[in-house]
Amino acid sequence: MENDILILGQTLAFRDDPFATDIDAAVRIQSRGGLVLRDGKIAATGTGQDLRAAYPDARVIDYGDALISAGFIDAHVHYPQTGIIASWGKQLIDWLNTYTFPEETRFADPAVAAEVARTYFDLALANGTTSMCSFCTIHPGSVDAFFAEAARRNMRVAGGKTCMDRNAPAGLRDTAQSAHDDSQTLIGRWHGKGRLSYAITPRFAPTSSPEQLEAMGALWQQNSDCLMQTHLSEQLPEISWVHELFPEARDYLDVYEKFGLLGQGALFGHAIHLTDREKARLVESNAALIHCPTSNTFIGSGLFDMAGLKAAGHRIGLATDTGGGSSFSMLHTMAAAYEIGQLRGTALHPAQLWWLATVGSARAMRVEGRIGNLAVGMEADLVVLDLASTPAIAQRHARAETFWEALFPTIMLGDDRAISSVWINGAPVPDSGARNA
Ligand code: GUN
Ligand code: ZN
Numbered sequence: 403m404e405n406d407i408l409i410l411g412q413t414l415a416f417r418d419d420p421f422a423t424d425i426d427a428a429v430r431i432q433s434r435g436g437l438v439l440r441d442g443k444i445a446a447t448g449t450g451q452d453l454r455a456a457y458p459d460a461r462v463i464d465y466g467d468a469l470i471s472a473g474f475i476d477a478h479v480h481y482p483q484t485g486i487i488a489s490w491g492k493q494l495i496d497w498l499n500t501y502t503f504p505e506e507t508r509f510a511d512p513a514v515a516a517e518v519a520r521t522y523f524d525l526a527l528a529n530g531t532t533s534m535c536s537f538c539t540i541h542p543g544s545v546d547a548f549f550a551e552a553a554r555r556n557m558r559v560a561g562g563k564t565c566m567d568r569n570a571p572a573g574l575r576d577t578a579q580s581a582h583d584d585s586q587t588l589i590g591r592w593h594g595k596g597r598l599s600y601a602i603t604p605r606f607a608p609t610s611s612p613e614q615l616e617a618m619g620a621l622w623q624q625n626s627d628c629l630m631q632t633h634l635s636e637q638l639p640e641i642s643w644v645h646e647l648f649p650e651a652r653d654y655l656d657v658y659e660k661f662g663l664l665g666q667g668a669l670f671g672h673a674i675h676l677t678d679r680e681k682a683r684l685v686e687s688n689a690a691l692i693h694c695p696t697s698n699t700f701i702g703s704g705l706f707d708m709a710g711l712k713a714a715g716h717r718i719g720l721a722t723d724t725g726g727g728s729s730f731s732m733l734h735t736m737a738a739a740y741e742i743g744q745l746r747g748t749a750l751h752p753a754q755l756w757w758l759a760t761v762g763s764a765r766a767m768r769v770e771g772r773i774g775n776l777a778v779g780m781e782a783d784l785v786v787l788d789l790a791s792t793p794a795i796a797q798r799h800a801r802a803e804t805f806w807e808a809l810f811p812t813i814m815l816g817d818d819r820a821i822s823s824v825w826i827n828g829a830p831v832p833d834s835g836a837r838n839a
Pocket of ligand 1: 480494498502605606633697701723726727798
């Protein structure tokens with residue numbers, strides 16, 4: 403059809419989970435592949451040659467040797483912490499009190515929220531991240547700023563008002579009732595509007611009273627098609643604190659479960675120091691664990707057990723966790739996941755790392771039917787990568803004998819310079835390299 407776009411390059415798609423299947427069976431790579439885009443979606447996939455013949459009227463954009471992939475999906479991020487990324491010298495609780503809470507207090511001003519949201523989305527897109535699940539602050543205006551900016555860019559995102567009514571400074575506390583009512587209002591305003599969806603967001607057990615957690619559980623029950631995101635077992639002192647605050651709970655996860663905050667559609671950030679009981683309940687309940695590797699090293703939290711948890715059947719996504727994480731780049735995030743795997747004795751395959759940053763995060767956010775892969779009917783959120791983007795990467799890339807050897811240097815050494823173009827909903831992002839498309 404007249405408005406069809408045919409983009410050509412090297413395509414990478416997943417047929418299956420490369421943790422569960424042989425890599426060659428799980429991945430489909432076409433060195434001269436292509437995608438036909440129509441009405442924001444992928445209308446056809448195949449070899450460039452076949453697609454050119456089948457769609458003679460399509461406008462052709464040829465990316466040559468560049469890699470075309472589904473855009474990256476950051477399954478746990480705090481957009482309000484953009485301005486305090488790379489803050490020195492603190493571990494979790496001190497880091498929150500010293501850097502994070504003062505910064506989040508500024509979001510009482512909607513103009514601050516609007517400006518940071520703009521900056522955050524610019525950085526995410528420059529790094530090839532086309533979707534994310536973000537925490538906002540306690541201020542409803544911070545949620546409005548997040549969704550308004552995503553809507554302006556046509557992006558599929560999830561986010562929610564961070565709820566906390568204790569152990570936080572004045573100016574950064576709501577109440578059980580106001581957290582419930584404000585969240586419900588925001589759900590009505592944003593959830594299901596275009597590509598936006600709402601995530602009910604109690605920050606973590608230490609900053610919510612039992613009454614607030616109960617209100618959050620009731621809210622989720624009333625809005626069961628929303629996601630629910632929070633933090634779980636990130637650092638040992640945090641876990642001890644949870645035991646002091648909730649002495650009747652069997653473990654950290656039990657706190658959430660008691661208040662109706664465990665189930666399908668839950669995303670638990672970090673999930674490093676889990677007991678066997680917690681692991682079993684997490685698998686049974688079909689909740690998602692979100693691995694935040696640059697954050698876990700930067701804040702000093704610990705080594706997530708990717709291989710063990712995947713083998714046990716957990717649903718796992720990948721995330722930057724900025725500003726606790728030290729990068730906006732999902733390439734850096736994959737590199738950190740690789741290094742943590744090595745420290746735990748497992749070398750994660752590049753296909754597994756890429757799957758986590760696309761399909762894995764999409765599954766965690768329950769949008770795997772829409773985004774995270776290249777397949778007919780999927781929404782056309784794409785990233786196009788130059789696999790020789792710097793002299794250091796180019797000289798290693800030149801020696802590659804396999805596709806994975808050609809890709810891995812970009813995973814380990816790449817950054818926003820590797821991102822040639824980004825497409826959202828079938829259209830090129832004007833400020834990415836795609837402006838030339
Ligand atoms: N736990 C509770 N809040 C936060 C946060 O903002 N960042 C991280 N990394 N962990 C948290
Ligand atoms: Zn977080």
